[in-house]
Amino acid sequence: MADSNLQEIGPDKSLLLVDDDEPFLRRLAKAMEKRGFDVETAGSVAAGKAIATARPPAYAVVDLRLEDGNGLEVVEVLREKREESRVVILTGYGAIATAVAAVKSGATDYLAKPADAQDIMSALLAPEGELPPPPENPMSADRVRWEHIQRVYEQCDRNVSETARRLNMHRRTLQRILAKRSPR
Template identity: 45%
Template sequence: MTEASPDLRRLLIIEDDSVFARTLARSFERRGYRVEVIDGPDRLDGVADTLRPDYAVVDLRLAGASGLTCVERLHQRDPATRIVVLTGFASIATAVEAIKLGATNYLTKPANTDDIEAAFARTEGDAQADLATRPTSIKTLEWEHIHQTLADTGFNVSEAARRLGLHRRTLARKLDKRHMP
């Protein structure tokens, strides 16, 4: 976005919501980051070669693509890059996959600049983290099972439907209700 001195922290934002991306970029620029924004994986390699990001914020659900592929590619390029995945469609399965692929942290939207910077800074787990006091609902358990099966099949809807014992259209309708690609 803006040309800055090479000693600034370099941040790559991969977000397809242009208004949110612009707001986030401006906020980080005010905090002394050099920021580049892209809306999907297509320009990732070229921008990452030029910017060499220290940090990345990756939207999990990009138009026509999964942010998980961006996480994997960024981590392969430089394992030291601190990657935070942002999503409005959180699930245990995608959180686990994001961390396995190299994400440093996983946050649900809405998240602000303070939340993201705190996530960049966290390098250790917290054994004292609060445990859920309410049992998980049946709908959430069903969604987690569906999403884990999708992840296990590489997000192949037909194969996931077969493994779940559902008709493909039934699974597609359930995914549409949760706004999954």
């Protein structure tokens, strides 16, 4: 079952998942438990830092933007308490600047949401200095664009005019995009 270029989970199978999206956190925790990890979850930066301090895990998956702060704070505590832990940053706000910040703070890898459990496991277990294999089913360019528009729309409190201005897009064009179903 294991991919040939992936390492096995080490003797310490502890995995910390930090995300404020409760349904996603539950699904990911269940999927990672099925793959052999001993999972502990946190729904905030504060809870993630507390677990990282008390029981620093061998592995961690941390959302970059949480309601109470930045997930990089959890990564910094993990690096302080357990330097060799392997950390993957997840974010729905993929940008080069945040990827660089994540890696500088000590993350092993950086994945854009929605990442599935197999992509996350590949990133966690990729041999040191090697990139994990490409995802089996990456999002289409249309889907990535749609996700980005939806995120900006939510950040603008569902204000179409403000979203269109920030995306440098005509308001009617944005309304047509928002009225359609998400692409695959």
